[in-house]
Amino acid sequence: MSTQALETNIQLSDKINKLEASATLAMAAKARELRAEGKDIIGLSLGEPDFNTPDFIKEAAIQAVNDNYNSYTPVDGYAELKDAIITKFKRDNNLTYDHSQIVVSTGAKQSLYNVAQVYLNEGDEVILPCPYWVSYSDIVKLAGGVPVEVQTSIATDFKMTAEQLEKSITPRTKMIWYSSPCNPSGSIYSKQELRALADVLQKYPNIIVVSDEIYEHINYAGDHASMAQFDDMYNRTVTVNGVAKAFAMTGWRIGYIGAPKEIARACNKMQGQVTSGANCIAQRAVITALEAPVSNIQYMITEFKNRRQLILDLLSEIPGFKCNTPEGAFYVFPDISHYFGKTLNGNKINNASDFSMFLLENANVATVTGDAFGNKNCIRISYAASTEQITEAIRRIKEVVS
Ligand code: PMP
Ligand code: GLU
Numbered sequence: 001m002s003t004q005a006l007e008t009n010i011q012l013s014d015k016i017n018k019l020e021a022s023a024t025l026a027m028a029a030k031a032r033e034l035r036a037e038g039k040d041i042i043g044l045s046l047g048e049p050d051f052n053t054p055d056f057i058k059e060a061a062i063q064a065v066n067d068n069y070n071s072y073t074p075v076d077g078y079a080e081l082k083d084a085i086i087t088k089f090k091r092d093n094n095l096t097y098d099h100s101q102i103v104v105s106t107g108a109k110q111s112l113y114n115v116a117q118v119y120l121n122e123g124d125e126v127i128l129p130c131p132y133w134v135s136y137s138d139i140v141k142l143a144g145g146v147p148v149e150v151q152t153s154i155a156t157d158f159k160m161t162a163e164q165l166e167k168s169i170t171p172r173t174k175m176i177w178y179s180s181p182c183n184p185s186g187s188i189y190s191k192q193e194l195r196a197l198a199d200v201l202q203k204y205p206n207i208i209v210v211s212d213e214i215y216e217h218i219n220y221a222g223d224h225a226s227m228a229q230f231d232d233m234y235n236r237t238v239t240v241n242g243v244a245k246a247f248a249m250t251g252w253r254i255g256y257i258g259a260p261k262e263i264a265r266a267c268n269k270m271q272g273q274v275t276s277g278a279n280c281i282a283q284r285a286v287i288t289a290l291e292a293p294v295s296n297i298q299y300m301i302t303e304f305k306n307r308r309q310l311i312l313d314l315l316s317e318i319p320g321f322k323c324n325t326p327e328g329a330f331y332v333f334p335d336i337s338h339y340f341g342k343t344l345n346g347n348k349i350n351n352a353s354d355f356s357m358f359l360l361e362n363a364n365v366a367t368v369t370g371d372a373f374g375n376k377n378c379i380r381i382s383y384a385a386s387t388e389q390i391t392e393a394i395r396r397i398k399e400v401v402s
Contacts, residue, residue: 019142023372024134027356031366042393044381045366047183047331049248051300057247057289064284073277076268077104077256081283084290089258092216092294093226095239097258103267106278108214108242108255109135110271112177115210115238115257116143118266124174129160130374131333133183133212137374145174149374154324154335158185162196169204176201179212181219184373184380185333186308186326191225198233208263209237214255217246217294220305221327228258235260245329246297247289252282304330307383307390314394318401330384333370337377344401352379363396 027045034041076082082102089095105111112135120126122144128136129150137147150168152158165176176197180189189197201207211227228237242255257267271277311332315321320338339349347358353369356379360366370378383390 015142020138022134022138024368027360027366027368030360034360034364039364041360041364041366042385042389042396043366044383044385044390044393045368047245047329047382047384048250049245049300049330049384050386051248051303053248053252053285054289054296056292056296057249057285060288061281061285064281067284069280069284071280073280073283075272075277076264077102077277078280078283078287081287081290084287085256085258088290089239093213093224093229093239095226095228095234095258100261101258101264102256103259103264103271104254104256104278104283105267105271106255106275107244107253108212108240109139110275111240111242111255111257111267112136112210112212113139113142114267114270115240115259115263116140116145117270118263119143119208120145120174123172125170125172127160127165127168127173127176128374129164129176129178131158131182131184131370131378131380132177132374133179134368134372136177140177146172148173151375154322157324158182158187158333159189159193160197162200165197166200169200169207173204173207175208175210177210177212179215180225181215181326181328183215183329184331184368184370184378185324186329186331187324188219188221188327189225191223191229194225194227195230198227198230201236202232205236207236208260209233210240211237212240214240214242214245215329216241217297218301218304218330219328220301220308238263243286243289246300247286248300249282249286249289252279252285254278254282254286304384307385307387308332310387311381311383311390311394314391314398318394318398320401330382332381332383333373333375333378334381335377336379339401352376355379359397359400363393363400365393365396 031041031043082099116139120143125148126140126145127148140147209227228234238259244250322335356367356369368380
């Protein structure tokens with residue numbers, strides 16, 4: 001039979017049909033496409049440092065190639081990398097883990113995916129304080145879980161209060177997921193704020209916390225607090241971290257967890273059937289990254305801090321952009337609901353997606369709608385871009401909304 005005669009009837013799974021595409025990656029792809037068509041797009045949609053990976057890390061990778069690190073790696077990570085992670089957790093967070101509690105994965109995204117897969121049953125609820133990082137809700141849904149969104153606002157610096165947490169707990173609640181510093185709001189939970197949440201959880205021993213600390217070092221406010229630092233939370237917290245952001249290593253794809261043994265063991269089992277151990281060269285490079293003093297990457301954090309001030313100053317000149325002051329990460333998350341119902345350049349703006357699309361098409365600036373993060377009134381703007389790009393992007397935005 002010729003191939004032409006074959007009828008195709010490809011029916012994808014319900015699972016994939018229900019899955020939303022990542023809005024951050026989709027916007028970045030759209031910006032790339034428009035650029036290829038010759039448009040002068042300024043991409044402020046993707047959360048990706050514009051720095052190169054520091055030379056001392058690149059050299060470690062080259063050394064690893066030359067040392068013939070080319071075989072399959074242990075599923076949960078090289079022992080030497082686990083040593084470096086354990087030392088890092090102790091040095092930066094005063095957290096004590098042993099090898100059986102660490103799992104290295106292909107990016108923090110896989111770390112999060114693993115945890116959802118090993119902990120959730122169909123219908124289990126996961127509390128997500130909004131705004132949350134774009135992939136949380138779909139990772140939860142893929143594992144059969146039900147995201148329970150808790151709305152916050154600028155008034156509480158986009159943080160969930162203990163009262164809100166208490167109200168959203170049901171007999172089906174299995175987990176709470178948040179990032180601190182937060183992508184997209186830049187908010188940071190203080191030790192006292194985490195303690196207040198932990199106090200609520202004392203009555204609910206079945207609920208675990210997933211604390212995503214990937215922006216830990218990109219902190220302009222001071223101390224970084226981890227939920228697992230509380231003795232009564234240590235055994236029920238999964239601390240997620242990675243090197244993508246602070247070390248400018250997004251493409252190297254290494255993330256990791258420190259977790260209760262049972263969860264770490266389960267993630268190891270899961271990963272063993274899905275991807276095996278993470279890339280050998282990247283793991284060797286990350287040993288060097290994590291062993292280095294944090295002062296080695298301070299130049300990037302200082303630069304992000306300057307850019308944060310620049311973008312906040314520039315946005316404050318645009319009516320209708322209301323911002324919190326982000327204390328970490330490299331995003332601003334302005335409330336732009338002022339524009340809803342208005343017509344700009346002949347375009348009716350009904351919601352944040354319309355506004356973000358309007359900026360792309362009229363100002364050639366790529367941002368991400370707040371809907372993707374569980375917030376309908378805001379857009380996310382990444383300032384991991386040069387000061388020239390930031391200045392020009394905000395000038396264009398100001399021009400098209402005036
Ligand atoms: N968590 C948060 C809050 C993030 O912003 C990101 C973005 N990359 C990730 C996890 C995933 O990190 P990775 O690139 O290591 O998969
Ligand atoms: N975490 C980054 C962001 O929020 C990278 C994109 C992604 O992994 O979705 O933009």
